[in-house]
Amino acid sequence: MIVKTLLAAGLAAVLAAPALAATPPVDVYRVAPVIENGKVAALAVTITLPADADGETRLSLPDAWGGGEKLWRFIKDPKVGGGTLSTLDEKTWVIKSKPRAPLTVSYRVVGAYDGTPPFDSVTYAQPIVGPDGFYVVGHTIFARPERRDGDSARFVWAPGGSGLNFASDLERLEKTPGKLNDIGRSVMIASKDLRVLTRDVAGAPVRLAVRDAFGFSDDAFVDMTASVIRAVRGFWGDGGEPFLITLMAYDAPKGWRSRRGSGLGDAFAVISTREPTLDYYPVFLTHEFFHTWNPDQTGGLLDGPQEPLGYWFSEGFTDYYARRLALRSGLISLEAFVADWNQALDAYGVSPVRSAPNAEIAKRFWADKIVHMLPYQRGAQFAVLMEARLKGQGGLDPVMLAMRAAAKTQDPARRGGSAAALFPSVVQARTGVDVTPQIQRYITDGEPVLLPADAFGGCLTVETRTRPSFNAGFDLDQTRKTRIVSGVVPDGPAYAAGLRDGMKYLGREHGADGDGSVEAAYAVQDDGPSRVIRYMPAGKGTVTVQRIVMPKDLTPEARAACVKAVAG
Numbered sequence: 001m002i003v004k005t006l007l008a009a010g011l012a013a014v015l016a017a018p019a020l021a022a023t024p025p026v027d028v029y030r031v032a033p034v035i036e037n038g039k040v041a042a043l044a045v046t047i048t049l050p051a052d053a054d055g056e057t058r059l060s061l062p063d064a065w066g067g068g069e070k071l072w073r074f075i076k077d078p079k080v081g082g083g084t085l086s087t088l089d090e091k092t093w094v095i096k097s098k099p100r101a102p103l104t105v106s107y108r109v110v111g112a113y114d115g116t117p118p119f120d121s122v123t124y125a126q127p128i129v130g131p132d133g134f135y136v137v138g139h140t141i142f143a144r145p146e147r148r149d150g151d152s153a154r155f156v157w158a159p160g161g162s163g164l165n166f167a168s169d170l171e172r173l174e175k176t177p178g179k180l181n182d183i184g185r186s187v188m189i190a191s192k193d194l195r196v197l198t199r200d201v202a203g204a205p206v207r208l209a210v211r212d213a214f215g216f217s218d219d220a221f222v223d224m225t226a227s228v229i230r231a232v233r234g235f236w237g238d239g240g241e242p243f244l245i246t247l248m249a250y251d252a253p254k255g256w257r258s259r260r261g262s263g264l265g266d267a268f269a270v271i272s273t274r275e276p277t278l279d280y281y282p283v284f285l286t287h288e289f290f291h292t293w294n295p296d297q298t299g300g301l302l303d304g305p306q307e308p309l310g311y312w313f314s315e316g317f318t319d320y321y322a323r324r325l326a327l328r329s330g331l332i333s334l335e336a337f338v339a340d341w342n343q344a345l346d347a348y349g350v351s352p353v354r355s356a357p358n359a360e361i362a363k364r365f366w367a368d369k370i371v372h373m374l375p376y377q378r379g380a381q382f383a384v385l386m387e388a389r390l391k392g393q394g395g396l397d398p399v400m401l402a403m404r405a406a407a408k409t410q411d412p413a414r415r416g417g418s419a420a421a422l423f424p425s426v427v428q429a430r431t432g433v434d435v436t437p438q439i440q441r442y443i444t445d446g447e448p449v450l451l452p453a454d455a456f457g458g459c460l461t462v463e464t465r466t467r468p469s470f471n472a473g474f475d476l477d478q479t480r481k482t483r484i485v486s487g488v489v490p491d492g493p494a495y496a497a498g499l500r501d502g503m504k505y506l507g508r509e510h511g512a513d514g515d516g517s518v519e520a521a522y523a524v525q526d527d528g529p530s531r532v533i534r535y536m537p538a539g540k541g542t543v544t545v546q547r548i549v550m551p552k553d554l555t556p557e558a559r560a561a562c563v564k565a566v567a568g
């Protein structure tokens with residue numbers, strides 16, 4: 001009986017497949033700006049699609065993405081032509097109609113922020129709409145029909161008389177339909193003063209679409225981006241594909257730097273403080289571009305709340321490769337490589353959550369900024385351990401390539417549903433080495449990673465030091481944000497040195513966040529002239545931190561040999 005049913009179902013599928021393949025529904029997504037009083041007030045989205053065969057079509061609204069939650073809050077005024085609309089819950093629309101009836105679904109998307117996102121928010125990827133343009137990720141604005149992943153999709157940008165210049169990786173779907181999934185995995189940026197520059201990389205266009213002014217030229221930025229793309233494609237052995245990078249500035253108080261990126265397959269969306277020079281970007285952009293492969297082509301991530309369990313691999317290994325490939329391709333110097341690593345090693349050393357088990361990361365990743373950083377820090381250091389462990393078997397590089405090959409051919413259920421789960425089995429198959437005990441110890445259980453002195457090889461040495469923990473004695477974050485000293489602890493070191501709530505904060509003259517062994521000096525002003533308050537910001541306990549040291553005065557030959565040994 002069971003056999004018969006299965007056979008019948010199989011037959012039906014075979015019969016149905018060619019018919020379906022001949023006429024896949026094409027859903028059309030149209031985006032237009034809503035202009036009020038000369039300003040962009042909202043986006044008007046219109047979707048035309050055929051109804052489901054049973055006359056009940058369900059649309060899922062954007063919910064959680066990139067740290068944003070309940071994204072359906074920004075979707076307003078739904079209207080349906082060709083059917084009647086009801087809501088199943090706040091994120092699901094149900095449309096009743098004649099079977100296969102042509103439907104037109106329209107709604108407006110309003111901005112999630114008043115202007116640009118706050119520079120210190122983790123939810124930077126919600127829709128930025130108005131007043132002078134917009135900057136949105138497809139996942140955060142598009143409703144999509146449920147159980148219709150086989151649908152094709154087209155995109156239409158309808159600027160009307162808005163005068164907005166527009167760029168999106170969806171522009172290719174204006175001519176040729178793509179997959180429904182491409183519609184979400186996309187970015188759209190527009191403003192009247194948007195600049196678009198193009199470079200050729202391996203025969204395919206790399207475009208930069210940029211708003212706002214930075215301290216460097218658009219040309220310098222797009223050239224650097226092209227170099228990053230060449231370096232990462234070289235690693236994976238892939239040829240050219242069109243690619244788009246979008247860049248927009250957001251404002252932050254003086255002394256704050258911040259940059260956020262979303263990798264979207266054939267695009268990456270960046271928002272950043274207005275930097276004076278390019279140095280802030282090569283490792284970051286290499287990280288973002290590496291995401292085109294990791295984790296999407298190396299085994300993916302689990303869905304839903306379990307997703308962050310795989311971030312040690314998807315983010316940590318991506319960080320590891322960002323520094324390594326940026327050094328390998330000459331995008332950064334050996335000094336910059338060491339400085340970037342030392343910043344990460346220091347932040348990890350002083351992190352109050354460094355021993356948190358992986359399950360804790362899944363619970364608190366989006367809620368706690370310090371937990372947020374842990375899979376990056378821990379995962380990158382774990383990659384260093386793995387590179388050292390597998391050195392005799394060719395290192396980590398061939399494992400990454402083998403993961404892509406395995407992810408392509410293996411059934412997702414069999415490989416554990418994520419790149420993080422696939423990694424140990426690929427290592428085992430390729431090298432015969434069982435790394436599951438180390439994953440258990442350093443990732444699952446969260447034992448702090450301590451790198452051996454020769455972990456990076458070449459001319460670099462890892463030093464381990466114990467120093468007093470850091471206690472600023474006042475609320476450094478809040479003070480920097482408001483430029484007014486606050487949260488001074490009465491029995492702390494800052495108070496003893498003369499710092500008081502309400503003083504005007506002018507900036508740090510000396511010291512390092514997180515380092516209790518270096519004198520801190522903060523410039524402040526109250527009634528009189530500005531002055532500098534100095535003290536040792538030492539807390540009660542101690543922390544163990546690692547840092548890389550490199551020899552001074554390397555000859556050009558010794559430096560080249562060191563880069564080769566460290567970067568591969």
Ligand SMILES: [Zn+2]
Pocket residue numbers: 287288291314315318
């Ligand atoms: Zn990332």
